[in-house]
Amino acid sequence: MMDAVGDVQRVLLLGGTSEIGLAVVRRLAGERKVAVVLAGRPTPRLDETAQELRGEGHAVEVVGFDGTDRASWAPAVESSFSGGDVDVAVVAFGALGDAERDWQDAAAAADLVTVNTTAPVALGVDVAARFRRQGHGAFVVLSSVAGERPRRSNFAYGATKAGLDAFFTGLREALRPEGIRVLVVRPGFVRTKMTEGLSAAPLAVDAAAVAEAAVTGLRGGRETVWVPGAMRYVMSILRHVPSAIFRRLPI
Numbered sequence: 384m385m386d387a388v389g390d391v392q393r394v395l396l397l398g399g400t401s402e403i404g405l406a407v408v409r410r411l412a413g414e415r416k417v418a419v420v421l422a423g424r425p426t427p428r429l430d431e432t433a434q435e436l437r438g439e440g441h442a443v444e445v446v447g448f449d450g451t452d453r454a455s456w457a458p459a460v461e462s463s464f465s466g467g468d469v470d471v472a473v474v475a476f477g478a479l480g481d482a483e484r485d486w487q488d489a490a491a492a493a494d495l496v497t498v499n500t501t502a503p504v505a506l507g508v509d510v511a512a513r514f515r516r517q518g519h520g521a522f523v524v525l526s527s528v529a530g531e532r533p534r535r536s537n538f539a540y541g542a543t544k545a546g547l548d549a550f551f552t553g554l555r556e557a558l559r560p561e562g563i564r565v566l567v568v569r570p571g572f573v574r575t576k577m578t579e580g581l582s583a584a585p586l587a588v589d590a591a592a593v594a595e596a597a598v599t600g601l602r603g604g605r606e607t608v609w610v611p612g613a614m615r616y617v618m619s620i621l622r623h624v625p626s627a628i629f630r631r632l633p634i
Contacts, residue, residue, distance in 0.1 A: 391417055391470040395453040395463050397443070397506055399423030400432050402575040403525055404475025406594035411471060411601075412441065420463045423476065450476055450498040453505070460509040468517045472510045472599070474503050474524045474551075477543075485539035492539055499543035504550045511554060514563045521564040523597050524551045528571050528614055532622050555606060568597045570610040 391411050398404045408419055415588040421434055422486030423429045433443045444466055448459035462467065480495040507522070514520030526548040533541030548567060555565035572587040593610045600608035609615035 390415060392504075393418040393420070393467055393469050395420045395469045395472040395510070397422050397423060397459075397472060397474050397503070397510075399427050400426070400524075401428075401475035403475050403570075403573060403590045403593050405432065405436075406590040406619075407473050407475070407523055408436075409439075410591075410594040410598040416440040416442070416468070418442040418444070420444045420446055420466070420469070422448055422459050422463055424449050427467050448506075450502040451494060453502075456502060456505050457509055460506060460513065463510075464513045464517075465534030465571075469510075469513070469520060471521045471523060474507065474522060476503070477525075479537075480540055482537045482539065495539055496543050499540070500546040500550075503547050507551060507554060511563065513559060514558070515561055519562065521566065521601060522551065522554075523566050523568060523601060524548075525593075525597075526551070526567050526569045528569050528609065531569070564601070564606075566597065566601050566605060567607045567609065568593065568600070569607065569614070570596075571614045573610075606619075 390413075394408050394411055394417055396404045396408050400423055404552065410419075410460045411417070412419075416439075417442050421433050421436070421443060422445075429445060429447075433445050436443045444463075446459050448455040477499045478495060481491065484491045485495050486492065503524075507524075510520075524547070527541075527544040528549045529537060529541040530544030530546075533545065535601060548569070551565050552569050558565060566623070570588060570593045573590060573593055575590055577614070588610055596608050596610045596612070599605075
């Protein structure tokens, strides 16, 4: 169970190879050694990531699941909790997709929604049930400012993040009476392997900055965190910009 200063004993990372998710896990652990459940697609990269964490002294379990395979979701949650209580579940998997294909190809659009919205929601429901059963727990959910006001250049991706964000924001209120917390993290452009080759947007950050903001927010009792913090005010303005002007902005 997370103690008074926010130290954890066991963390579940849904998206076991996510650079941001791993940065959050390491920031949660700090100088301590913790138990980590890495849940993700069974690939050599997932195994290598597990070995890296073991080399740092953490106890690591690997659980296979695929965001596109509905049959793998519930068993993954069951396996993740079979070794004991989970203090924090980090929801960190997703796909950028292809911005032009995803609004013209129905199958591609459906796949993007499945990975970015349907799978996290379904897994979130099952993890929430486990948290309620054990009597404690916290979510750290990696959303995106792209969901705040989807723009022409990546509106399919933005729509999937808007759905994810809305669900977990609502789940926070549903779980509040039971003391289970949900922190929604809304970063802007993050420099990772997933965004490699893309032109960095203004206020771009790295995975470590997102992790620092997320863990600081979790330990400080925050419910929503924008990264960097200035992004909160930028998006507050952009949400209210008239469409005729918004579509002309170089964003």
